[in-house]
Structure formats: structure tokens, C-alpha cells
Amino acid sequence: MATTEKENLREREVTSRVWGIGVRHIVYMALGAALYGIFSYFTNILQLPSAGNVSFRPAIVIPLFFGAVFGPWVGLFSGGVGNLLGDYISGYGVYWNWDVGNALIGFIAGLVVYLTWGIYRHSRSIVLAEVFAALGVIIGIGFASYTEIWLSKLTFVTATTGYFLPAGLSDLINGLILLPILLLAYRAAVARFGR
Amino acid sequence: MLITLPYVKRDTPIHRLDPRAKLLLLLAYGLAAAQTSNVWLILAGFVGAACYYGLARLKWSETRRAWLFIIFLNVILVFGNYFLSGGAIVQGIDLSHQHQLFSLPFLGFLNHPPYIGPKPLVFSVESITYMLTMGLRNFSIAFLAVAIPYTTNPGHIGVAFKQLGLPDQFAYAIDLSFRFLPTLARDFSVTLDAQRARGFELDKLRGGIFGRIARLAPLVVPIVIGSVVGAEDIVNAMELRCFGVGRRTWLTELQTRPVDRLLMALAMTVFLLVTVLNILGNFYTSGPLHILHEQGLPAFLLH
Numbered sequence: 001m002a003t004t005e006k007e008n009l010r011e012r013e014v015t016s017r018v019w020g021i022g023v024r025h026i027v028y029m030a031l032g033a034a035l036y037g038i039f040s041y042f043t044n045i046l047q048l049p050s051a052g053n054v055s056f057r058p059a060i061v062i063p064l065f066f067g068a069v070f071g072p073w074v075g076l077f078s079g080g081v082g083n084l085l086g087d088y089i090s091g092y093g094v095y096w097n098w099d100v101g102n103a104l105i106g107f108i109a110g111l112v113v114y115l116t117w118g119i120y121r122h123s124r125s126i127v128l129a130e131v132f133a134a135l136g137v138i139i140g141i142g143f144a145s146y147t148e149i150w151l152s153k154l155t156f157v158t159a160t161t162g163y164f165l166p167a168g169l170s171d172l173i174n175g176l177i178l179l180p181i182l183l184l185a186y187r188a189a190v191a192r193f194g195r
Numbered sequence: 196m197l198i199t200l201p202y203v204k205r206d207t208p209i210h211r212l213d214p215r216a217k218l219l220l221l222l223a224y225g226l227a228a229a230q231t232s233n234v235w236l237i238l239a240g241f242v243g244a245a246c247y248y249g250l251a252r253l254k255w256s257e258t259r260r261a262w263l264f265i266i267f268l269n270v271i272l273v274f275g276n277y278f279l280s281g282g283a284i285v286q287g288i289d290l291s292h293q294h295q296l297f298s299l300p301f302l303g304f305l306n307h308p309p310y311i312g313p314k315p316l317v318f319s320v321e322s323i324t325y326m327l328t329m330g331l332r333n334f335s336i337a338f339l340a341v342a343i344p345y346t347t348n349p350g351h352i353g354v355a356f357k358q359l360g361l362p363d364q365f366a367y368a369i370d371l372s373f374r375f376l377p378t379l380a381r382d383f384s385v386t387l388d389a390q391r392a393r394g395f396e397l398d399k400l401r402g403g404i405f406g407r408i409a410r411l412a413p414l415v416v417p418i419v420i421g422s423v424v425g426a427e428d429i430v431n432a433m434e435l436r437c438f439g440v441g442r443r444t445w446l447t448e449l450q451t452r453p454v455d456r457l458l459m460a461l462a463m464t465v466f467l468l469v470t471v472l473n474i475l476g477n478f479y480t481s482g483p484l485h486i487l488h489e490q491g492l493p494a495f496l497l498h
Contacts, residue, residue: 021364022439023430023433023434023438023439024430025364026364026367026368026371026433026438026439027368027371027426027429027430027433028423028426029365029368029372030367030368030369030370030371030372030374030375031372031375031422031423031426033368033369033372034372034373034375034376034379035375035379035418035419035422037372037376038376038379038380038383039383039415042383058408058411058415061415062419065419077365077368081368081369081372082372085372085373085376087344088200088201088343088344088349089200089201089344089376090201090260090261090264091201091258091260091261091341091344091345092261092264092265092340092341092344093221093261093337093339093340093341093342093343093344094218094221094340094343094344095340096222096225150229151225151229152229152272152329152332152333153229153232153276153325153328153329153332154272154276155276155279155280157279157280158272158275158276158279158280161275161279162271162272162275162276162279173404173405173408174408177405177408177409178408178409178411178412178415181409181412181415181416182415182416182419182420185416185419185420186420186423189420189423189424193424193427
């Protein structure tokens with residue numbers, strides 16, 4: 001009986017820690033979205049040489065980082081609203097499938113919190129964060145790219161070579177290089193400030 | 196390097212529209228336009244979207260940057276799609292009797308090794324019309340999409356999402372993210388200047404692709420970590436004020452006018468009508484119920 005109660009309590013704790021939304025989550029959602037928007041806006045000048053329509057976006061690390069540290073909802077919001085903000089302040093308008101794709105990136109990257117609790121002290125947890133980040137990028141960019149087949153009537157080959165490969169590869173490389181750097185810096189900052 | 200939001204304060208019918216109506220119109224039109232390749236229907240949508248954009252009275256000098264990007268992107272996509280498909284793919288349309296005009300020797304994908312090889316690039320009435328339809332569709336969506344940031348007060352976006360039924364926390368987070376923008380833009384600028392003073396050159400990053408990305412760390416890390424640590428003060432301030440304990444009220448409340456309701460009803464009706472027609476079109480091979488599955492080419496072009 002006592003074991004079942006303990007298990008229930010633990011389950012509830014895990015659920016609230018991963019899925020709960022408190023004041024802290026709201027502030028980090030907003031911060032993540034604003035950072036993603038700002039970085040996207042300022043780094044739009046760095047265009048990929050291979051694909052004229054996809055910019056080289058180190059900003060992708062923002063939803064990955066916020067997801068990995070603060071959970072899937074924060075990742076989802078940072079990615080989705082951040083992409084919307086980036087397009088909004090650039091004056092490009094609103095493109096819902098790319099917003100949903102970016103939201104998926106942050107959400108899937110955030111699921112790693114189930115395994116790491118948002119703490120990255122060992123290389124194992126950082127590797128896990130990288131794996132979830134890679135999955136998030138592939139699924140999120142895949143969603144955004146392949147919905148274009150239906151929305152813009154592109155062929156599968158065009159969606160793959162024009163969107164999925166350049167955007168996905170760029171996001172994967174940027175995300176996987178910058179994410180561990182940010183996680184280590186965050187760990188050092190938390191240790192220093194005791195927060 | 197300071198950030199300026201694209202919103203242009205002006206008194207036009209589009210500026211006065213409720214943000215919810217603008218968002219709903221964009222979504223409904225995008226989903227409806229995706230369901231057909233009938234050139235006349237898409238042309239009608241394009242004309243309607245262009246009139247809508249015209250009513251916003253936005254100047255070229257204000258929207259130049261966005262339009263140059265959109266024109267470039269669309270040209271690449273439309274022509275890229277044509278060349279990559281060898282001009283042979285027209286989605287959702289019966290192409291059993293294509294009217295070929297001419298073909299050029301070109302490269303294409305093959306279904307046997309080496310998978311890429313010589314293949315004629317077909318120019319037919321149907322494929323050229325399809326290319327035109329694609330361009331019209333993309334530009335009509337762009338007319339509706341670009342109008343949003345230039346005609347909508349950013350302060351109304353959070354409220355609009357709240358009144359669309361989004362939970363308070365998410366709507367407030369959207370509002371807060373807009374408030375963060377000027378501060379973060381300033382931090383970005385200050386950090387960039389500080390790192391440049393130390394010899395960091397964003398425009399001339401050396402090394403291979405991996406080295407270049409890793410060299411962005413001196414810019415990314417201080418801004419992100421500084422903001423995350425600094426945000427703790429905002430969290431504390433909000434908790435001290437018991438944020439989220441009771442029901443939240445909003446200073447601004449959006450009121451829909453009859454014209455907003457009419458636009459929303461029209462957008463939803465068109466979307467539903469197109470969806471029903473699209474479904475029915477699968478059961479009829481000709482006639483008015485099949486209209487969405489036809490390109491609608493005039494007879495003189497086919498003879």
C-alpha cells in the first residue's frame with residue numbers, strides 16, 4: 001500500500017515537474033521566444049551558400065536549450081512563438097506551418113527533461129540532450145518542409161532539396177555544436193549564482 | 196543596432212480590423228488555397244488579397260525588405276519546383292492528356308541507377324499554367340501575411356490570442372515576449388560591441404563550418420546566460436505579486452465590429468465551402484462539383 005502511494009507521489013512529482021506551468025516557466029517561455037526572435041532577426045544576414053531561401057541560423061539553439069533546461073512546454077513556446085516573432089519583426093508575416101515546426105523542435109528537445117530533470121552535470125545527460133535535440137530538429141523541420149508539399153504544391157524532391165536538407169542540416173549542425181556549449185555555460189552560471 | 200517593430204501607425208480599414216479577423220483570414224485562405232490548383236479560383240483569391248493589401252496603404256519603402264525576400268523566395272521555389280520535377284508534376288489534376296508545347300534536353304531524376312541523368316524538360320500548357328498558379332497562390336498568401344505585422348499593434352497580439360481562447364499564461368507569455376524585445380536587442384548590441392572591441396568579427400568568421408559556428412559562442416553565450424540569470428529577478432517580482440493566483444484581467448480588450456464579424460464569417464464560409472467541394476470532387480469526374488480538381492484552362496489554349 002505504502003509503496004503504491006509512494007509510486008503515485010513520485011509519478012505526480014515527475015508529471016508536475018515536466019508538464020507543470022508555473023511563473024518561472026511563463027517568464028522563460030517569454031524570454032526564450034524573445035531571444036529566438038532577436039537572434040533570428042540579427043543572424044538573417046548570414047545566408048547559407050547552398051540554399052538561397054534558408055538563412056544560417058545559430059538561433060535554433062535557443063528552443064533546444066530552453067527545452068532541455070526548462071521542459072517541453074517552454075521549448076514548444078520558445079520555438080513556436082520565437083519563430084513567429086522573428087518573422088514578425090522582420091516584416092515577413094505569419095507562416096503557421098513553420099511556427100508549428102519550430103514549436104515541435106523545442107517540444108521534442110524538451111522531452112529530455114524526463115531523463116535528465118534539466119540538470120546537465122555529466123556527459124551522459126548532455127549526450128541525451130543532443131539526441132533529443134537532433135530528433136526535434138529532424139521531426140520539426142520535416143513537418144514544416146513536407147507540409148509545403150500540400151500548402152505550396154511543391155514536389156517531394158523540391159521540399160526535400162529546397163527546405164528539408166538545407167534547413168535541417170544547418171539547424172542540426174548549429175544546434176548540436178552550440179547546445180553543449182550553452183548547457184555547460186548554464187551549469188557554470190547556476191553554480192556561481194547558486195540559483 | 197536597435198530593433199524597430201514593423202508596425203506602421205495609420206488609419207486604414209486594415210489597421211482598424213481586429214487582429215483575430217486578420218489571423219483567421221490568413222489561416223482560412225491559406226488552407227482553402229491549398230485545396231485547389233484551379234487558376235481562376237486562385238486568380239480570384241489573388242485579386243482579393245491584393246485589394247486587401249492595397250487597403251492597408253503600405254508604402255514600398257516601408258515593406259521593401261520583406262517583399263524582396265518574398266519575391267526572391269517565390270521565384271526560387273516556383274522555378275526550382277518546375278526544374279526539379281521536369282515540368283511533369285501537377286498535383287491533384289488529371290494529366291492523362293497533357294498538351295505539350297515543346298521540350299528541352301535537361302537533367303532529371305531516374306528510377307534506376309545512377310538516378311540522375313538526361314531527361315527532357317517538358318513545357319506543356321498545363322505545367323506552365325500550374326507554375327503560374329503556384330506563384331499566384333504564394334503571392335496572395337504573402338499579401339495577407341505581410342499585412343499583419345505592418346498593420347497590427349504588437350500590444351494587441353497577446354490579447355488577441357487570449358480572446359481566441361488561449362490560456363492566460365500563454366497569452367501573457369506572448370505579451371511579455373514582445374516586452375523583452377527592446378531590452379534583448381540592446382543587450383545583443385552591447386555584447387556585440389564589447390566582443391568586437393576584443394577582436395570578434397561576426398561578419399568575417401574564419402575556419403570551416405564547424406569552426407565558424409563554435410566561434411559564435413562568445414556572442415551567444417553571454418546574451419543567453421545573462422538573460423536567463425537576469426530573468427530570475429522578474430520571476431521573483433512576479434511571484435511576490437502573486438502572479439497566477441487569481442484570474443487575470445487585461446487592460447486592453449478587443450471589441451469586434453460588424454465588419455470584423457463579417458470578414459471572419461466570410462473566411463470560414465469560403466474555407467468550409469472549398470473543403471466540401473474538394474471532398475465532393477473526388478466522387479464526380481466532371482461538372483461544377485469537380486471544379487477544384489480541374490485547372491480551368493480555356494478551350495482556345497488547348498487547341
